[in-house]
Amino acid sequence: MTREMTGAEMVLQALKDQGVQHVFGYPGGAVLPIYDEIIQQDDIQHILVRHEQGAGHAAEGYARSTGKPGVVLVTSGPGATNMVTALTDAMLDSIPLVCLTGQVPTHLIGTDAFQECDTVGITRNCTKHNWLVRNVNDLPRILHEAFYVATSGRPGPVVIDIPKDVQFAKGIYQGPTATPAAAHKSYRPQVKGDITAIRHAIELMANAKKPVFYTGGGVINSGPQASILLRELVQLTGFPITSTLMGLGAYPASGENWLGMLGMHGTYEANMAMHDCDVMICIGARFDDRITGRIDAFAPNARKIHIDIDPSSINKIVKVDVPIIGDVGHVLEDLVRLWRTSGNKADPSAMKAWWGQINLWRARNCLAYTPNSDVIMPQYALQRLAALTKGRDTYISTEVGQHQMWAAQYLGFESPNHWLTSGGLGTMGYGLPAILGAQVAHPDALCVCVAGDASVLMNMQEMSTAVQFGLPIKIFILNNQYMGMVRQWQQLLHGNRLSHSYMESLPDFVKLAEAYGGVGFRVDKPGELDDAILEMIAVNRPVLFDCRVANLANCFPMIPSGKAHNEMLLPDEANDEAVANAISAEGKALV
Amino acid sequence: MNAQNVNAPSAYFMAEVSDKTETHTLSLLVDNEPGVLARVIGLFSGRGYNIDSLTVSETEHEAHLSRITIVTTGTPMVIEQIRHQLDRLVPVHRVTDLTVQARLNSIDAPLERELALVKVAGHGEKRLEALRLADAFRATVIDATTEHFVFEITGRTSKIEQFIQIMKPLGLVEVSRTGVAAVQRGPESL
Numbered sequence: 027m028t029r030e031m032t033g034a035e036m037v038l039q040a041l042k043d044q045g046v047q048h049v050f051g052y053p054g055g056a057v058l059p060i061y062d063e064i065i066q067q068d069d070i071q072h073i074l075v076r077h078e079q080g081a082g083h084a085a086e087g088y089a090r091s092t093g094k095p096g097v098v099l100v101t102s103g104p105g106a107t108n109m110v111t112a113l114t115d116a117m118l119d120s121i122p123l124v125c126l127t128g129q130v131p132t133h134l135i136g137t138d139a140f141q142e143c144d145t146v147g148i149t150r151n152c153t154k155h156n157w158l159v160r161n162v163n164d165l166p167r168i169l170h171e172a173f174y175v176a177t178s179g180r181p182g183p184v185v186i187d188i189p190k191d192v193q194f195a196k197g198i199y200q201g202p203t204a205t206p207a208a209a210h211k212s213y214r215p216q217v218k219g220d221i222t223a224i225r226h227a228i229e230l231m232a233n234a235k236k237p238v239f240y241t242g243g244g245v246i247n248s249g250p251q252a253s254i255l256l257r258e259l260v261q262l263t264g265f266p267i268t269s270t271l272m273g274l275g276a277y278p279a280s281g282e283n284w285l286g287m288l289g290m291h292g293t294y295e296a297n298m299a300m301h302d303c304d305v306m307i308c309i310g311a312r313f314d315d316r317i318t319g320r321i322d323a324f325a326p327n328a329r330k331i332h333i334d335i336d337p338s339s340i341n342k343i344v345k346v347d348v349p350i351i352g353d354v355g356h357v358l359e360d361l362v363r364l365w366r367t368s369g370n371k372a373d374p375s376a377m378k379a380w381w382g383q384i385n386l387w388r389a390r391n392c393l394a395y396t397p398n399s400d401v402i403m404p405q406y407a408l409q410r411l412a413a414l415t416k417g418r419d420t421y422i423s424t425e426v427g428q429h430q431m432w433a434a435q436y437l438g439f440e441s442p443n444h445w446l447t448s449g450g451l452g453t454m455g456y457g458l459p460a461i462l463g464a465q466v467a468h469p470d471a472l473c474v475c476v477a478g479d480a481s482v483l484m485n486m487q488e489m490s491t492a493v494q495f496g497l498p499i500k501i502f503i504l505n506n507q508y509m510g511m512v513r514q515w516q517q518l519l520h521g522n523r524l525s526h527s528y529m530e531s532l533p534d535f536v537k538l539a540e541a542y543g544g545v546g547f548r549v550d551k552p553g554e555l556d557d558a559i560l561e562m563i564a565v566n567r568p569v570l571f572d573c574r575v576a577n578l579a580n581c582f583p584m585i586p587s588g589k590a591h592n593e594m595l596l597p598d599e600a601n602d603e604a605v606a607n608a609i610s611a612e613g614k615a616l617v
Numbered sequence: 618m619n620a621q622n623v624n625a626p627s628a629y630f631m632a633e634v635s636d637k638t639e640t641h642t643l644s645l646l647v648d649n650e651p652g653v654l655a656r657v658i659g660l661f662s663g664r665g666y667n668i669d670s671l672t673v674s675e676t677e678h679e680a681h682l683s684r685i686t687i688v689t690t691g692t693p694m695v696i697e698q699i700r701h702q703l704d705r706l707v708p709v710h711r712v713t714d715l716t717v718q719a720r721l722n723s724i725d726a727p728l729e730r731e732l733a734l735v736k737v738a739g740h741g742e743k744r745l746e747a748l749r750l751a752d753a754f755r756a757t758v759i760d761a762t763t764e765h766f767v768f769e770i771t772g773r774t775s776k777i778e779q780f781i782q783i784m785k786p787l788g789l790v791e792v793s794r795t796g797v798a799a800v801q802r803g804p805e806s807l
Binding site for chain 2: 180211213336337340345
């Protein structure tokens with residue numbers, strides 16, 4: 027469609043044409059014309075947050091739980107700078123976000139005007155791309171291009187900076203093109219994998235004696251079909267499978283071949299399988315330092331196959347033998363089809379031996395912990411949460427720290443897009459707004475944020491948003507009165523000198539919930555936990571659940587910094603001395 | 618099976634296994650839009666890559682395309698990374714590693730030229746010597762008084778470096794260099 031309208035009208039029209047239903051945002055001087063359009067229509071619902079960072083993380087949760095891009099609208103200057111953390115978070119975890127920022131009028135740009143900042147300059151390195159729109163006639167093209175760039179190839183955040191005079195100016199609106207990929211002059215990511223490389227991968231897999239699938243967030247980003255194909259491939263081959271933090275749910279935790287998460291706080295069996303494997307099939311993961319541990323001791327005997335849509339992920343950290351550039355879903359489709367038609371089968375005797383070895387590692391029972399009948403162990407709290415939410419459509423987000431790792435270890439994810447966590451950037455303050463965004467997209471689902479007492483305070487103000495919009499999010503706080511992971515690292519690295527990791531003067535979370543207009547729970551006895559969790563689920567209002575847990579529990583198993591996959595610290599071996607000496611002098615310098 | 622033998626349209630398969638640093642010349646075709654140079658430079662500074670030389674100018678006015686030539690130093694793995702990181706910038710149309718291209722054609726280096734303006738001041742024998750050497754280097758005098766010359770010299774980076782070194786004892790005042798412009802030998806374009 028083509029007709030004359032103002033820049034602000036174009037924004038709303040383009041959002042509608044792109045199928046947007048929800049926008050997270052916060053008004054301010056430089057976006058008032060767009061807000062004036064918002065109130066005059068009903069197609070797009072605007073969720074008013076309490077801080078722009080909250081809007082960004084809410085849009086991330088929305089995007090991750092739906093597979094659609096999250097849309098954010100904020101004002102110039104502080105509105106834009108408050109978005110930087112969320113944009114960087116989305117950049118590192120490849121989450122599609124379209125962020126619209128207001129800007130001072132074009133004639134004031136560069137004059138240090140009120141609420142002016144160089145938004146495109148500041149966000150250049152934390153977005154996939156960004157635009158400053160100087161002419162209203164460029165606006166429709168840029169708006170549509172932004173959705174294309176954010177969602178195609180390796181997804182990511184984009185920013186469109188729109189000066190206020192451009193929002194008022196009139197121009198000709200153009201609708202989106204049917205084929206944005208063909209129409210784009212320079213950005214056309216490769217989605218189909220090279221068939222020759224896929225055949226080589228199949229050859230390696232068919233001859234493998236000790237194979238392992240190592241999958242990541244790319245499987246989730248590729249869409250639900252990729253997860254279905256992955257499950258099919260695992261079943262066809264019978265290979266064991268592990269996943270990164272970001273990839274949890276692509277293969278079900280109840281699946282037979284599931285080894286659990288890998289990496290720094292991954293399971294013993296997953297990390298040992300990675301270390302000892304002879305063929306590694308990396309699907310949509312990027313050999314992050316949390317995954318690999320010591321690079322020179324990473325899977326030393328493995329031939330590596332790497333499927334990734336981003337060519338720059340290949341050979342970045344780890345040299346691979348068979349790179350396959352393409353969208354995970356497309357490549358898996360070819361891989362499954364060719365595996366079937368080639369009549370390949372994994373070597374049965376080798377697989378029997380490999381699974382025998384894996385089962386010995388599994389028997390090590392690396393996630394065991396000492397139960398306690400007086401104090402709630404954090405692991406126990408999460409096991410009960412998992413048990414009592416089983417069978418429901420449950421979305422889980424986390425903040426960042428020990429509780430995040432425990433949630434990844436103990437909750438058990440069965441389907442993709444149900445697990446929202448800040449993996450790459452590790453943003454404390456992500457979880458509460460992220461689950462709010464997921465609840466907006468899935469109003470009838472159970473949406474739980476597993477939080478820590480420190481992280482949850484970073485974006486606590488979004489409780490107010492939840493109350494305003496009737497979003498019954500459940501904030502399940504594992505309250506140990508410490509920044510638990512910081513305290514654990516101080517114990518590991520710094521002689522247990524707990525510098526500023528104790529949260530003195532924590533608020534009364536029950537009263538805080540009530541002050542916001544939500545519901546508060548406090549539980550400190552294991553025996554009372556189940557009833558309280560059930561009550562929390564039953565309440566149809568925002569909840570802060572203050573679960574008082576053992577203060578000094580550590581998160582194990584753990585690959586200490588600078589160590590290899592087969593040098594894990596297991597909970598039953600982690601006495602004070604082992605913990606104090608786990609990390610060498612060189613390892614201390616690592617993060 | 619060796620990855621280098623995989624017949625796929627990707628240069629990873631050609632990547633060498635070596636940790637020695639090499640100097641490569643990359644050529645980029647980009648949209649001439651505001652901020653594109655900042656994106657390229659920001660990528661280098663943000664990820665800790667080296668820039669030895671960088672030149673940029675619009676080369677196709679109707680298509681608003683600019684050509685950026687970057688000379689960079691790194692291990693082959695890092696240079697591969699740089700190429701792919703540049704390639705995923707949205708306004709970048711094409712990235713070519715001219716050094717790799719030259720090697721594939723059994724040529725030791727692409728055609729590279731730099732221009733420098735070299736100001737030398739002095740009297741007597743030194744002044745004559747400077748003029749004689751400039752002539753030997755095929756530098757031309759584009760400005761002069763009885764006290765100075767400004768030489769214009771064109772050539773590969775090594776030639777310019779050598780000329781500047783020679784001029785130092787002869788009264789070198791200042792130098793302005795364009796950085797490297799480069800194309801591939803032969804009839805093909807990027």
